[in-house]
Amino acid sequence: MSGKVGIVIVSHSPDVAKGAAVMVRGMVGDEVPLGFCGGNPDGGLGTSVEKIMAAIDAAWSDAGVAILVDLGGAETNSEMAIEMMPPERQSKIVICNAPIVEGAVMAATEAWGGSSLADVKKTAEELSPQ
Template identity: 40%
Template sequence: MAEKVGIIIISHSYQIGEGVKALIDQVMDDVPLALACGTEDNEIGTSIEKIQTAIDQATGANGAIIFYDLGSAKMNAEIAIELAGISHLQIAAGVPIVEGAYVAAVESNIGKSLEEIMTSLEKWKVESM
C-alpha cells in the first residue's frame, strides 16, 4: 500500500493535542500522526524543536499537513518548515484543528494525495484563523 499523507498537530496545549490524537486513533491507527504540543515542559506554548521533531516523524514521501490552534503556532510552523527545507508540507491555515485533522486523517487513510486533501479542507476554512 502506498505511503499516506502525514498529519502534524501543533497546539499551545499538550492536552488539546493529546485529545485530537485520541479522537483520530479511535478510528484509524495507520496514518502518520505526530504532535508538537506545549513547551518542552508541556506548559502552555509552542516549541520549534517539537515542531521539527513532529515534521521528521510524520512527513514521508507523500508529505504532511500541519494543523495549529493559534497564530503564533502557525508562525513557528513556518519557521520549522523553512529550517526543514521540505517542499511537500502544507499548513492548513484557517482550518479548525479538530475537524481539519480528523477529515485529513480519514482522507489520508483512504489514500488521497496531499493536494486532494488540501482541496477538501478548503470548505472548513474560517477567515479569522
C-alpha cells in the same frame, strides 16, 4: 514509510494536541502517519519549533505532511520548522487553514483514502469559515 500523507497537530496545549491525535487514531487507526505536539519547552502553554520538527519527523511520509495548528503562534512556529527542514522535504509540507480538531480528523480521513497532499489540504480547509 507510508504512502499516505502524514498529519501533524500543533497546539498551544499539550492536552489539546494529544486529544486531537486520539480522535484521529479513533477514526483512521494507525494507517496514517501522525505526529502531534503542544506546549512550550518548559511545559507551559505555547509552541516549540523543535517539538514541531520532531512531530513532522514522526509523521513523515514521502506523500507529504499536512500540519493543523490552533493559533497564530503555532502557525508561525510551524512555518519556521518547515524552513529548518531539509530542502527536499520543505515542498512536501503544508499548513492547513482549518479548525484543528475537525480539520485533523477530515485531513486524516482523506489521507487514509490515499489522496494527494493537495487534496488532503483542500478537504481540511473546506471546514474553515469563509
